Amino acid sequence: MPNPTVKEVETRLATVQCAICKGSSFGIDERFMQADGEWRGICRKCYYTFPIYTDMEFYLRTQPDIPYRLKEMSCPTCNQRGVSLNFRITMSVRESIYFLTCTACQKTYPERSSLEAFE
Ligand SMILES: [Zn+2]
Numbered sequence: 001m002p003n004p005t006v007k008e009v010e011t012r013l014a015t016v017q018c019a020i021c022k023g024s025s026f027g028i029d030e031r032f033m034q035a036d037g038e039w040r041g042i043c044r045k046c047y048y049t050f051p052i053y054t055d056m057e058f059y060l061r062t063q064p065d066i067p068y069r070l071k072e073m074s075c076p077t078c079n080q081r082g083v084s085l086n087f088r089i090t091m092s093v094r095e096s097i098y099f100l101t102c103t104a105c106q107k108t109y110p111e112r113s114s115l116e117a118f119e
């Protein structure tokens with residue numbers, strides 16, 4: 001699973017809303033990019049920042065339940081089961097969002113995480 005590029009992450013962040021101002025234009029603050037794949041997203045409107053986690057290989061290794069959940073999740077477009085996790089963000093303390101790609105039709109979409117509730 002290749003790690004996503006900055007451009008890709010920025011494009012896909014436009015599909016979710018800022019926890020503070022509900023805007024959906026975000027950038028990546030490249031000064032805060034860390035070697036372990038943790039990035040910092042910033043709302044272009046209110047400058048709210050939040051962590052982005054891009055090292056999903058590591059995440060899936062440490063959260064063995066999640067690959068199983070991903071296989072069970074169905075795509076909102078084609079209804080086939082099975083998605084891959086591209087990256088995730090913590091938009092607020094209560095809101096974690098997964099950015100997924102359907103393995104069948106390659107459609108990408110964000111999904112509010114209910115996965116963590118199972119931990
Ligand atoms: Zn904002």
Ligand SMILES: [Zn+2]
Nearest residue numbers: 075078102105
């Ligand atoms: Zn699909």
